[in-house]
Amino acid sequence: KAPSFVREIAPYRAGKPAAELVRELGLNPETVVKLASNENPLGLGEKAKVAIAQAALDLGRYPDANGFSLKRKLSERHGVAAEQITLGNGSNDILELAAKAFLKAGSNSVFSQYAFAVYPLATQGCGAQAKVVPALNYGHDLDAFLATIDENTRVVFVANPNNPTGTFLTEKQLLAFLEKAPSDVLIVLDEAYNEFLETDQQYDATQWITRFPNLLVSRSFSKAYGLAGLRVGYSVSSSEVADLMNRVRQPFNVNSIALAAAEAALDDAAFLKKTFELNREGRAVLTQGLQALGLEVLPSAGNFVLVKVGTADNAGALVFDALQRRGVIVRPVGNYGLPQWLRISVGLPAENARLLAEMPHALAVLD
Numbered sequence: 001k002a003p004s005f006v007r008e009i010a011p012y013r014a015g016k017p018a019a020e021l022v023r024e025l026g027l028n029p030e031t032v033v034k035l036a037s038n039e040n041p042l043g044l045g046e047k048a049k050v051a052i053a054q055a056a057l058d059l060g061r062y063p064d065a066n067g068f069s070l071k072r073k074l075s076e077r078h079g080v081a082a083e084q085i086t087l088g089n090g091s092n093d094i095l096e097l098a099a100k101a102f103l104k105a106g107s108n109s110v111f112s113q114y115a116f117a118v119y120p121l122a123t124q125g126c127g128a129q130a131k132v133v134p135a136l137n138y139g140h141d142l143d144a145f146l147a148t149i150d151e152n153t154r155v156v157f158v159a160n161p162n163n164p165t166g167t168f169l170t171e172k173q174l175l176a177f178l179e180k181a182p183s184d185v186l187i188v189l190d191e192a193y194n195e196f197l198e199t200d201q202q203y204d205a206t207q208w209i210t211r212f213p214n215l216l217v218s219r220s221f222s223k224a225y226g227l228a229g230l231r232v233g234y235s236v237s238s239s240e241v242a243d244l245m246n247r248v249r250q251p252f253n254v255n256s257i258a259l260a261a262a263e264a265a266l267d268d269a270a271f272l273k274k275t276f277e278l279n280r281e282g283r284a285v286l287t288q289g290l291q292a293l294g295l296e297v298l299p300s301a302g303n304f305v306l307v308k309v310g311t312a313d314n315a316g317a318l319v320f321d322a323l324q325r326r327g328v329i330v331r332p333v334g335n336y337g338l339p340q341w342l343r344i345s346v347g348l349p350a351e352n353a354r355l356l357a358e359m360p361h362a363l364a365v366l367d
């Protein structure tokens with residue numbers, strides 16, 4: 001019999017694959033729009049495509065177990081030692097490795113209400129306790145984090161920007177928090193959406209690790225870099241923390257194609273720039289378009305927006321369903337405790353326009 005802490009875990013709920021919905025709902029696959037998983041609407045960049053095709057020719061071999069080449073490139077990029085980099089099968093893997101290395105039964109992790117769903121999963125998977133801090137204006141209340149951290153806290157998860165709310169903490173707020181947080185607690189700063197920050201929002205937390213050796217900065221190749229299907233992410237931490245994570249890591253946790261594609265994606269500055277601009281533009285179009293329908297939209301620093309579609313407790317589910325039947329797939333966030341809201345990823349201009357055109361029809365289900 002599995003231990004009760006395992007049986008009590010509520011599994012991660014990913015959206016249904018678009019192909020499955022197309023079949024189930026009898027939709028036209030040509031016109032279905034998926035704005036549900038914060039993916040890059042451009043798909044793969046050209047450089048990544050070439051690297052993937054090349055790496056695919058050598059799949060009879062194991063991948064480089066230590067990801068030497070990708071780590072070297074990342075260490076140059078961030079100006080840190082290669083020993084400070086940990087590679088993950090998606091940044092989810094990084095979050096889990098941090099939990100595995102630092103949490104056990106009797107200890108706890110601290111994170112915000114409305115924060116990313118993997119924090120409780122990673123915590124509970126170690127038999128540790130999840131301590132949830134009430135949100136402040138849908139974002140992280142870092143003062144309340146400090147009050148919640150206790151002698152059993154070993155890990156704190158901070159998402160910046162946060163998913164699903166899109167809320168953002170400034171460099172000043174983060175540094176003030178790091179100054180006051182206990183130095184024997186690992187602070188996981190999850191920056192999966194970092195590349196979407198505006199110039200005046202940007203900061204480089206990897207440079208803070210010398211001052212705060214308890215800081216781990218997590219990044220993803222799934223969002224701006226467009227490699228969601230390959231599963232690759234990484235962290236920058238002190239080499240001591242990286243060494244501990246390496247001990248609990250599965251050998252060969254990142255596959256050969258992912259290693260090669262991530263390296264190529266890092267070199268594709270033009271693709272990243274195009275992605276950034278497309279997102280900035282699309283996020284503004286979605287925000288203004290939804291506001292024009294009289295809906296509340298949270299200001300977002302990510303590649304998605306969170307919109308309140310109604311006041312009824314099932315408003316999110318109803319509008320989600322209506323949109324889906326009209327061929328537009330978004331993400332309901334009732335499992336985050338936000339049953340009146342929907343999370344909508346920024347798509348291509350035509351996809352954003354389609355969402356805005358279908359939304360008034362979908363909202364009619366609430367009448």
Ligand code: PMP
Pocket residue numbers: 038089090091092093116159161162163190192219220221222228231232233
């Ligand atoms: N952190 C946050 C805040 C996220 O939203 C996501 C993706 N939904 C991840 C981490 C994990 O992304 P991946 O494992 O694809 O890198």
